[in-house]
Amino acid sequence: MTDLATYNFAYLDEQTKRMIRRAILKAIAIPGYQVPFASREMPMPYGWGTGGVQVTAAVLGPDDTLKVIDQGADDTTNAVSIRAFFQKVANVRVTTKTADATIIQTRHRIPEAQLQAGQILVYQVPIPEPLRFLEPRETETRKMHALEEYGLMHVKLYEDIARHGHIATTYAYPVKVEGRYVMDPSPTPKFDNPKMHMSPALQLFGAGREKRIYAVPPYTEVVSLDFEDHPFEIQTFSQPCALCGAKGSYLDEVILDDKGGSMFVCSDTDFCEDRQAKGHRGALAADTAEAAE
Amino acid sequence: MYVAVKGGEAAIRNAHKLLADRRRGDRDVAPIQLDQIVEQMSLAVDRVMAEGSLYDPELAALAIKQARGDLIEAIFLVRAYRTTLPRFGYTKALETAQMQIERRISATFKDLPGGQLLGPTFDYTHRLLDPELAEDAPIEAPDQREEPEVFTPRVTDILGHDGMIEEDGELPEGAVAGDLTREPLTFPLERDLRLQALARGDEGFLLGLAYSTQRGYARSHPFVGEIRIGEVEVELEVAELDFPLTLGTIRVTECQMVNQFKGSAKQPPQFTRGYGLVFGQSERKAMSMSLCDRALRARELGEDITATAQDEEFVISHSDNVQSTGFVEHLKLPHYVDFQAELDLIRRMRAEHERNRLDGAETKEAAE
Amino acid sequence: MRSDTQIFEGGFSDSVLNAQTVFRALMDAMANPGRIVEVSDLAAPPAPLTSLAASIAATLFDHDATVWCDRAISGSAACTGWLKFHTGLELTGEPADADFALISDVATMPSLESFCRGTSEYPDRSTTLILQIDGFDGADTLVLEGPGIKDSMAFSPSHLPRMFVDQWVANRAAFPRGVDLIFAGKGVLAALPRTTRIKKTEA
Structure with missing residues (x-):
């Protein structure tokens, strides 16, 4: 056995x-x-x-x-x-x-x-x-x-x-x-x-x-698949990624509290981390937030 | 400030550790041994062997222990192991007429060659909880019958002598029985593949379907021609030998259901068969299988297909509990990407709905 | 004795990793029609089977594969013995029943339409032809386009079936039914799946 x-x-x-x-x-x-x-x-x-x-x-x-x-x-x-x-x-x-x-x-x-x-x-x-x-x-x-x-x-x-x-x-x-x-x-x-x-x-x-x-x-x-009068379109997000600031990436909504607070971050974690490593910052990234304080 | 959740690996490691702890339970209680499971939980072992499609009581016992007694999980463990095993060949068809019988009953004849044998059955036990079992009361040895083994022909063979029941059917010369574990299923199926699928199908699913046929959803007027449980030899033909090699014996339950058939243009009125064969001792499964088999022969026998139990693609596509449990339980996996897409859509649609409502209200006010 | 040695020897030295290497080359070739993919010699079969064709056989064939071989191969007991021993394949004399065809002499091979094109419901149940050739520096160049090809691709196999362009147009017209071709040169292979179109030919 x-x-x-x-x-x-x-x-x-x-x-x-x-x-x-x-x-x-x-x-x-x-x-x-x-x-x-x-x-x-x-x-x-x-x-x-x-x-x-x-x-x-x-x-x-x-x-x-x-x-x-x-x-x-x-x-x-x-x-x-x-x-x-x-x-x-x-x-x-x-x-x-x-x-x-x-x-x-x-x-x-x-x-x-x-x-x-x-x-x-x-x-x-x-x-x-x-x-x-x-x-x-x-x-x-x-x-x-x-x-x-x-x-x-x-x-x-x-x-x-x-x-x-x-x-x-x-x-x-x-x-x-x-x-x-x-x-x-x-x-x-x-x-x-x-x-x-x-x-x-x-x-x-x-x-x-x-x-x-x-x-x-x-x-x-x-x-x-689509129709001439209704062409295919992709989702858009009204705000950039809160961590890396990317516009035009697909975002996940992360719930921050039980009062309706939420943020949007890249669903592609490697993409997001790579951008952050290159110095891109979103509104809620750790150091941006600290700087704001 | 937001920090993304990390540590999937640590979480999984810890979860597995906790699982191992819970599996073991109170350390002051003696750990259960595989031979105890094989000997004392033998019907659970049989079910795992049957639906796991692997005849190995010790492995089935290990799977039951590892699965904390969750039999579908245990079946899954056995299947995932079975699929990696090399295939040496295909045995000859089991000769169940030659079975070393432990139980054999027929509901169609009061007495018949070979006799009726109740065997180790729950039938006629009064379902009263037995406090003595909680203790370790000694168990008496069973009585052994004295008379020599007699040949016990199958009831369907007896009925077959005068054409009262349809022939059992032979595979055409040179035909090889199908194997759904090696070939993807293509509907409609031949009966060999269908029986293979039913034999490894979920007992509960088939039981429910079988029950539905009795309640009028594809009623087939069934009689239990015979149920037999016992040991049969497994034989393999080897190219170099001119006699088949006996690999050993396995315990199986066979059910031959005898069903009414009014006849068709091609066939005279006669009884038809539903067949069930399951590893180990499992009458409920073998009977359910034979009722489902008969129901699924509707197309072959030219009957109207009116009920779920006759719908081959439906029944066979959903009878495998390893597939069913995997897909139902996969809903636990994260779906937040697709959920986000739906969330966005619903928000948009709600906004549009609200706009339309306000527009409607304004138009109404203006009209007033 | 000698032929037994020929049969039993010359298989993959590492059946797992060699098969993986050859498969990746095949997949790369099938996904990029006309691309020439290098594969080192991993098998040593009896002639007229070539090393690469034999490697492809050992990678794709087993007892679930029905294979048609042209006369030069099927007539060689050493070749069929080697294939049977190393792959367990099922041989057939009927091209239309074959999952694979193994062809050593491209000039005299049967027409593409004599092989199986699959059905419209199961177009995958078709023959994949493995053509043994010298290489990809032939005199004639086919300019290819279709899935897997960014713009266009020049393709110059040393040997082609007779009336190939016409045969291929007919094969393409049957899409999604059709046969797929694997060209096995010396240490190099390429593929033409049924989706590939021949834009033009250049001498």
């Missing part, structure tokens, strides 16, 4: 890696198409990044430097846990710096810093099927993709406009890849959608529980 826990490099056995690698190559060759794969049980629960972890494990080598973020941050518990997992099973170099990473596994965000050619962004995906909430049956949605029958999605978005005056989808906002497949970008805020378009980095998506892998190669068209 004591010799029980011996695991392969990067945890997965080689046969599983081969199966995932074959799926990844197909996914790259058919951008935005969801390739079914025989997802394995992983030592973390389904829904907690098992798809992303399997993709990363199949891709990762000893020369890689891995960054893991959740909600844009390197220090959220699940990001810490996944990073520690790969340190343990693959003894891989890790970093929090976007620019230093060769592989970035993410949940819910795309880093603010422009990704570079050669970098790989691995998304954790809960529900890979963009049509799932319109049609719960896989047998039906698969037909819709095959026939390029995306009218239902446009109807849904248009109903929003009719009811609210604008599209009321704020995250997991559907995109069309290379003019063919409608794809779920994972639950990133729509703020991040434009970063997917013509990105120099390779984007891989893993959905473990739903057993799908898909991909967007570098320099590939990724267009958010």
Whole structure:
């Protein structure tokens, strides 16, 4: 019983890696198409990044430097846990710096810093099927993709406009890849959608529980669905980051007290820290606040 | 001044330490041993082996101990280990007619070859809490039957002799049974994959669905043809040998449900089957499985699909408790990026709503 | 005896890390069509299998992969023995049933449409062709564009299937169905996924 826990490099056995690698190559060759794969049980629960972890494990080598973020941050518990997992099973170099990473596994965000050619962004995906909430049956949605029958999605978005005056989808906002497949970008805020378009980095998506892998190669068209009279727009924030003063980054609202006080800070912690290290200061940064006192 | 929360690593470390402490509980109480779990919590062990899809009582006991008795967590631990194991081959189909039987009952015949054997069942126990069990009262050895082992044919085989029940079905020559752990599922499924999914499906989920069929949601007029529990040999065919190699024996529960079928254009009226097979002793699971199996054969038998229990994609997509618990519990993970996006949207929509209301009020005033 | 040695030897020295190295090269090539990616010799198969084609086989093939080999490879007991021993693959005589095709003689290979293009519901269930060639300094240059290519990419494989441009246009027209190509040179590989368009050819 004591010799029980011996695991392969990067945890997965080689046969599983081969199966995932074959799926990844197909996914790259058919951008935005969801390739079914025989997802394995992983030592973390389904829904907690098992798809992303399997993709990363199949891709990762000893020369890689891995960054893991959740909600844009390197220090959220699940990001810490996944990073520690790969340190343990693959003894891989890790970093929090976007620019230093060769592989970035993410949940819910795309880093603010422009990704570079050669970098790989691995998304954790809960529900890979963009049509799932319109049609719960896989047998039906698969037909819709095959026939390029995306009218239902446009109807849904248009109903929003009719009811609210604008599209009321704020995250997991559907995109069309290379003019063919409608794809779920994972639950990133729509703020991040434009970063997917013509990105120099390779984007891989893993959905473990739903057993799908898909991909967007570098320099590939990724267009958010919209209408001529209601063009796609991203979220804007009325104030800059309270720590680094960044304008035009995605901000988290942090509640400061129980009287409605709050502040907005960058969700991308590496981006924010990098700016602060370069001397940028927001209204509530530690030394700015002290200086004000 | 604001300092961002850091220290995820320390928090996780401390949480795990506290978990280990709580798992151990009061240090003055003797720690539970794996053999105690295997011997005295054997039905929990059986459930973990069945839904964990790994026949290893000691590992299942370890998982139960590690999971503090949370059986779905234990099943998850076993699955995550099982998936890393190399695959040497596929055994021959279990010969349950040759089972070393400990319990065998039929609700369809009063007596039948091989007889009825109650075995170690809770049935007919009065569910009165037994204070003596809290003490360590000695337990008498059970009575052993004297007569030699008799061949105990399956009830469905007996019914099959005169065509009263449909054939059991054979895989076509050269067909290899599917394996959902190696291939992604593609709906609609063949029955082999469906049975595999049901065998590892959540007992509670299948129980609820099975119950729904009895209450009229896809009623199939079921009879328990037979339930048998006991040990069967596991055999592997090895290329170099001309006889199968016996790897050992495992305990399984098999349920053959006999269901009414009025016949179709192609088939005469006859009884149909629902099948359940589960590792260990678990009648509730085997019976639920066989009712669900029968309900899910609606398409094959040309029946109208009217109820949830007949809806293959629904049932199979949601029967795996490791998947279900993972996704339900993932809602605990931070979602503040998407929540922020929704918060922003709701604020905007409320502002618009307020503006419209004021505009409306002004227009009304002006009209007055 | 000699052929047994040929069969059992020449596999990856480190099955885990060698496969990872080759896969990353393949992924890089597939994500950047026409890009020439270097891979050192990691396998020593019997001829006419080349080291790189054999490395790709050892990286991607196993008992779940059905593979069609052209006559020069399938006719060599040493080659099929090597492939079976080192990968466990399933061989097929029917190109349309193949997950992968291993081609040593590009000039005489069957047309692309004789391989499997997948279905419109499952376009991934298609054949990936591995073409053994010398390298990427051929006389003719294809100018490529499409996903994975920033502007355009010049691509000059030493060997191409007959009537390649026409065949490729037909393959592209079937999108999302279609085959994908991996060109395995000597120590260098490149790929053409089905999305790549040939903008023009230059002599």
